[in-house]
Amino acid sequence: MKAIKSREEMIRGSLESAEKAREEMLVLQADNEAILKKAREERDKILRDARVAYDKMISEAHEKAAAESKILVTRAKEMIEREKNKALTDVKNEVASLAIDVASRILEEKLKDSDEQQKLIQRYLKDFESNKN
Numbered sequence: 088m089k090a091i092k093s094r095e096e097m098i099r100g101s102l103e104s105a106e107k108a109r110e111e112m113l114v115l116q117a118d119n120e121a122i123l124k125k126a127r128e129e130r131d132k133i134l135r136d137a138r139v140a141y142d143k144m145i146s147e148a149h150e151k152a153a154a155e156s157k158i159l160v161t162r163a164k165e166m167i168e169r170e171k172n173k174a175l176t177d178v179k180n181e182v183a184s185l186a187i188d189v190a191s192r193i194l195e196e197k198l199k200d201s202d203e204q205q206k207l208i209q210r211y212l213k214d215f216e217s218n219k220n
Contacts, residue, residue: 197203 197207
């Protein structure tokens, strides 16, 4: 009987140890689940933060590109305007030069004759006198 009692106590002790081990496993499993949940939450936060940083970087890059583009367009317009004004000035100078050259040749041809010179001078004097009054 002693052997049976000893065996019962041993079985009871084993059952109690098994129950304690099972309870400890449940506690460990709950701790593991809490750790996993916290890790998932941290992962999600890191991903959200990374997404926000990415979106901010993209937005800043777009803004910078737009600003630089605007500056380049403004500079190009200014350069085009300067070149246009320079070309117009060059054309005006060339036209004036040609007009003076043509007028000079016409006057030279017209004033070869002394009588023609006198008529032209008289006409200019009359015009001057009439404009003066």
